[in-house]
Amino acid sequence: DGGITQSPKYLFRKEGQNVTLSCEQNLNHDAMYWYRQDPGQGLRLIYYSQIVNDFQKGDIAEGYSVSREKKESFPLTVTSAQKNPTAFYLCASSLTGTGGNQPQHFGDGTRLSIL
């Protein structure tokens, strides 16, 4: 079945540590996205990529980094510079990133906590 796979489901980070969240899709979508969700809040965009080897900052990119070396993969690194990383992280993809009318399809999410 086609879909988006995020791993791990739960992740714990120690102080000063970088951690990487994985996101893989087999939908052949061009665009991929990372969102952060805090309790009682909507989704806030961290980074997005409309095409391989290109990505753009979203609303809350500070303390995060991404890469897009393959169409299928869009890993997110939460660096030690992100002082409040505890949140639920959702990865999404859409057929294209430019039309505005494409629905985004989401993974199951990764819940990140501080040790």
Place this chain on the structure above:
Amino acid sequence: AQKVTQVQTEISVVEKEDVTLDCVYETRDTTYYLFWYKQPPSGELVFLIRRNSFDEQNEISGRYSWNFQKSTSSFNFTISDSQFVDSAVYFCALSDRNPGAGSYQLTFGKGTKLSVIP
């Protein structure tokens, strides 16, 4: 002002009742798109519907219906004969372009948590 305002933060209904989730949006773009997503307790967001700004026709899909009114910038979602499995957080989202920007950006409301009591 928020771009997407979901009026209710939480709603509780008893099974079989009808319930309406309100969504009000704000945009200067003339061509935009509105979405509803469902987030069950498992966490993933499930796409429910997309509506184009130039199509104000209401839509019904089973127990779900959507009322889009451009005049009031609203895109409300009604669940008829609610069931326990409808319990989830529902998000309304707007895809539009900022003035001078070429690309669309999706903005989510803060969500409405719906609890359906058996």
